[in-house]
Structures are given as structure tokens and as C-alpha cells.
Amino acid sequence: MTKDQLYRKLNEVNATRACRHQYATLVLNEPDLFRPLMEILFMVNDKTSCKAAWVFEFVCAEQLALIIPQLNYFSENITKVHLDSAVRPVSKVCLFIVEAYFSKTENSIKSNLTSSHKAQIIEACFNWMISDQKVAPKVYAMTSLFLLGKELQWVHSELVSILEKDFSSQSAGFKAKARHIMQKLT
Structure with a gap:
């Protein structure tokens, strides 16, 4: 085809x-x-x-392993996605990748996800956090950022700032996840 x-x-x-x-x-x-x-x-x-x-x-x-040969292409383009119906699944795939990277189980993402890929995922996730997105992409993004912050402490600092700033104006789903993450960070 x-x-x-x-x-x-x-x-x-x-x-x-x-x-x-x-x-x-x-x-x-x-x-x-x-x-x-x-x-x-x-x-x-x-x-x-x-x-x-x-x-x-x-x-x-x-089959997340299919993305491995395409990680450069994926990470270079994720920040361009802007239609609501596309942002949610792309943010979820970012979460799949980050969860696989931090998994206790050996997998091919661990050896193929570079610091450049992580930086591009972080950029996309922060963009979703601070832009006018629905709750699902923000929740996937904050979870990805929480995990990535285990390696890069500055990510946690920025994430906390955003969560504190936006908390009162967000939905119940956002607040629930934000509370959960804030408890882990403090």
C-alpha cells in the first residue's frame, strides 16, 4: 500500500x-x-x-518498538502538531516512550532514546502545559515531565512552577493529577 x-x-x-x-x-x-x-x-x-x-x-x-527507527523524525515534528484531536494521541505516545524509558523492564527504547529526543519531548510537553490544551494532553505531558525530571532536575522545578500557577484555573482532572505529582515532588 x-x-x-x-x-x-x-x-x-x-x-x-x-x-x-x-x-x-x-x-x-x-x-x-x-x-x-x-x-x-x-x-x-x-x-x-x-x-x-x-x-x-x-x-x-x-508495538512501541516500531517507533525506534523513527525517533528522530517523531521528536523533530511533535511540536508542530496543533489540532486538538491530534495533540492528545501524540502526547500519549510521548508518555508511552517516556514510561518505556523509565521502565524497570529492559526494552529497546532505553538504548535508543537520546538526550536530543528527550529534550524535544520536554519542549513539546512544556508547550502543551502552558498552551490552551484540553486536560488529557496536559495530564500526559505533566506525567512525562515528572518522569523526565528524575534525570533532569530543572524539569521538576519548571513543572512545579507551572502547576502552582495554573492550578486554580484548571479542570478537576488536571487538579487531581497535579496534586498527585506535587505530593511526589515535595
Whole structure:
């Protein structure tokens, strides 16, 4: 399947879990489609990029190792994603990557995630934290930043500042996660 054919297929995707899973299975069965899926995802002004992001999240949830050869491409482009429906899955994939990196279980992310990748994920996460995003991307971002701050202490300092500043104006979900993280940091 070509990138153009995949693009046309993605236009059939809807937000149901079953549909997203069906198209993720298509990519998992043809791993050569992973890069074209990411290229469509990073067509950030095209509404189809959101559908690609939904499928991308499901693919990464099933087989995160597929992202390893694409870590440079992924990390270089995540800050460009701006449509709400694409930001949430991309922020969740960032969390998948960070959780794998800090996992006690050996995995290939640990040996392939560079300081440059981490810096780009940190930048994206802080951008999501301070911009007008929905609660889910902010929660995924704050969790990623909390974990990354274990290696880079300055991240915790900045995260605490943002959480304290924004706490009163945020949703109940944001406040619950922020309280949890603040308890761990103090």
C-alpha cells in the first residue's frame, strides 16, 4: 500500500475504538506503513492528520518498538502538531516512550532514546502545559515531565512552577493529577 492509498484509507477512520483498532492492525500487519502513517500525522494542517494520530496511538500502544527507527523524525515534528484531536494521541505516545524509558523492564527504547529526543519531548510537553490544551494532553505531558525530571532536575522545578500557577484555573482532572505529582515532588 502506498502513502496515498493509506491517506485515502485513513479518511474512512472514525473515533470509535473498534475502527481505530482495525486500522492500527492494518499498519501492524504491514510495518512498512508506519513511516507513511507518521508522515500523514505530521501534515499538521490537514484534518486527516488527526485520524492518522488516532491510529498511530493504537499502533504504538501495541508495538512501541516500531517507533525506534523513527525517533528522530517523531521528536523533530511533535511540536508542530496543533489540532486538538491530534495533540492528545501524540502526547500519549510521548508518555508511552517516556514510561518505556523509565521502565524497570529492559526494552529497546532505553538504548535508543537520546538526550536530543528527550529534550524535544520536554519542549513539546512544556508547550502543551502552558498552551490552551484540553486536560488529557496536559495530564500526559505533566506525567512525562515528572518522569523526565528524575534525570533532569530543572524539569521538576519548571513543572512545579507551572502547576502552582495554573492550578486554580484548571479542570478537576488536571487538579487531581497535579496534586498527585506535587505530593511526589515535595
